Amino acid sequence: MPTEGRPVPIIAPKAAFQELRRETEEAVLRVLASGDYVLGEETALFEREAAAYLGAAHGVGVSSGTEALLVALQDLEVGPGDEVVVPCFTFIATATVVARLGAKPAFVDIDPETFQMSPRGLAAAITARTRAVIPVHLYGHAAPLDEYRQAIESSGREVPMVEDAAQAIGTVCRLRGRPAKAGTVGLWGCFSFYPTKNLPACGEAGLMVTSDARHAERALQLRNHGQDAPYRHRLLGGNARLDAIQSAVLRVRLRRIEEWNERRRAHAAAYDRHFRERGLLDRPGIRLPPRPRDGEVANYHQYTVRVPRRDELKAHLAERGIQTGVYYPIPVSLQPVFERLGHVPGDFPAAEAACREVLSLPVHQHLAPGDVERVVAEISGFYRK
Ligand SMILES: Cc1ncc(COP(=O)(O)O)c(C=O)c1O
Known part of the structure; x- marks a missing residue:
C-alpha cells in the first residue's frame, strides 16, 4: 500500500x-x-x-x-x-x-x-x-x-x-x-x-x-x-x-553496512518493478538506472532515473513532500571555476544530456514500507496529467 x-x-x-x-x-x-x-x-x-x-x-x-x-x-x-x-x-x-x-x-x-x-x-x-x-x-x-x-x-x-x-x-x-x-x-x-x-x-x-x-x-x-x-x-x-x-x-x-546496502538494493528492485508495472517505461525518455553487469553489485548510493521534463517533475514531487536530487546539474568542465580551461557546451554531449535529465529518487535504508510505491505513483500521476 x-x-x-x-x-x-x-x-x-x-x-x-x-x-x-x-x-x-x-x-x-x-x-x-x-x-x-x-x-x-x-x-x-x-x-x-x-x-x-x-x-x-x-x-x-x-x-x-x-x-x-x-x-x-x-x-x-x-x-x-x-x-x-x-x-x-x-x-x-x-x-x-x-x-x-x-x-x-x-x-x-x-x-x-x-x-x-x-x-x-x-x-x-x-x-x-x-x-x-x-x-x-x-x-x-x-x-x-x-x-x-x-x-x-x-x-x-x-x-x-x-x-x-x-x-x-x-x-x-x-x-x-x-x-x-x-x-x-x-x-x-x-x-x-x-x-x-x-x-x-x-x-x-x-x-x-x-x-x-x-x-x-x-x-x-x-x-x-x-x-x-x-x-x-x-x-x-x-x-x-x-x-x-x-x-x-x-x-x-x-557493522551494519552490508545490511543497509541490502535494504537500498531492495528499494531499487521495488522501484524497477513499480516503474514497469505502471507502464512508465513505455513512455519515451524514461529510463531506469543501469543494471549491474554479471559479477557487479551496486550499493545504490543513488537511484537515478532519466526523465523528460525533469525540473517540472521534481517540483511536482516536492509539492507532494517527496524530496529528490539532481546530481549533477552542470558538468564539471562547464563549472565557472574551470572556465580558464576553455570548455564550451557541446564538448561533452553525453554528460550535458545527463545533467538535463537525471533525477535521483529517495532510496536510503530508512524508507518506510510503501514509500517507493508512492513515489512511483506520484511520478505516474505527473505524466498522466
Ligand atoms: C564522487 C565524490 N567525490 C568526492 C566527494 C567528496 O567527499 P567529501 O564530501 O567527504 O569531501 C564526494 C562527496 O561529497 C563525492 O560524491
Whole structure:
C-alpha cells in the first residue's frame, strides 16, 4: 500500500542514529572520556576494520573524501605540468583536487548508458603528461575498471588509478572476471563518509585504502603535516586527520553496512518493478538506472532515473513532500571555476544530456514500507496529467 501524503526525504541521518543509538552513544562517550580526540586508537581500529571489510591491506583515515583524493594525488607527486584524467560528470571535488595541486584535470565524457567515464574517452585523453586517472563509481555503480585498465595499458604508459569511491562503499566491481570491492583495485581508493553517504559519519570523515605499504606510510605522514617523527616534517603535508569520535561512530555503523546496502538494493528492485508495472517505461525518455553487469553489485548510493521534463517533475514531487536530487546539474568542465580551461557546451554531449535529465529518487535504508510505491505513483500521476 502506498503511504498517503507522508513526506519522503532523500536522506535520513536521524533515523541512522536512532537505529544504532545505544551503541553509538556508548562509543562516543568512550571517546569523550578517553581524552584522545584526534586519530589515536579509535582511528587505528577503524582503519583496520574498514580495510578488512574492503579487502585492502592498509587503511588511512582522513578528514573527508576530498582530503582522501588530495592526499592520494600528493602521494603521487602530482603537480604543475601534469594532467589527471577525470570524468566531467561527477562531484566537483574529483576535479578540484587536481587543480589545487597545480595540475590540469583532463575531462572525459560519460558512457550515456552507464553514467560512468567512457573507456574510449579515457584512452583518447591519455597523453605524455598524464600522471593519474581518477575513475569515479558514480551513484555507487561499479565503474568499468577492466576497460579502464585496458585503455591505460594500450596507451603504453604506466598510469596509476586513484579510485573515487566516495559514493561506493560496498559496491563490487569485476576485475579480470573476479569480484573486487570498489576502491581496492587502483593504487588508491578514496571514500567519503559525509552524512549523506551509505556509511555516514556524524560530521566529516574519509578513508584511503591501498595494498602498497610504502604508499600507505607516505599517506599516514601526508595527512599529518608530513611528519615522519615528532615535529620532523619530511613531506609537504597538511592537516587531514580523522577525529576519534567520527572513527568510533563509523566503527559502529560499519557493522551494519552490508545490511543497509541490502535494504537500498531492495528499494531499487521495488522501484524497477513499480516503474514497469505502471507502464512508465513505455513512455519515451524514461529510463531506469543501469543494471549491474554479471559479477557487479551496486550499493545504490543513488537511484537515478532519466526523465523528460525533469525540473517540472521534481517540483511536482516536492509539492507532494517527496524530496529528490539532481546530481549533477552542470558538468564539471562547464563549472565557472574551470572556465580558464576553455570548455564550451557541446564538448561533452553525453554528460550535458545527463545533467538535463537525471533525477535521483529517495532510496536510503530508512524508507518506510510503501514509500517507493508512492513515489512511483506520484511520478505516474505527473505524466498522466
Ligand atoms: C564522487 C565524490 N567525490 C568526492 C566527494 C567528496 O567527499 P567529501 O564530501 O567527504 O569531501 C564526494 C562527496 O561529497 C563525492 O560524491
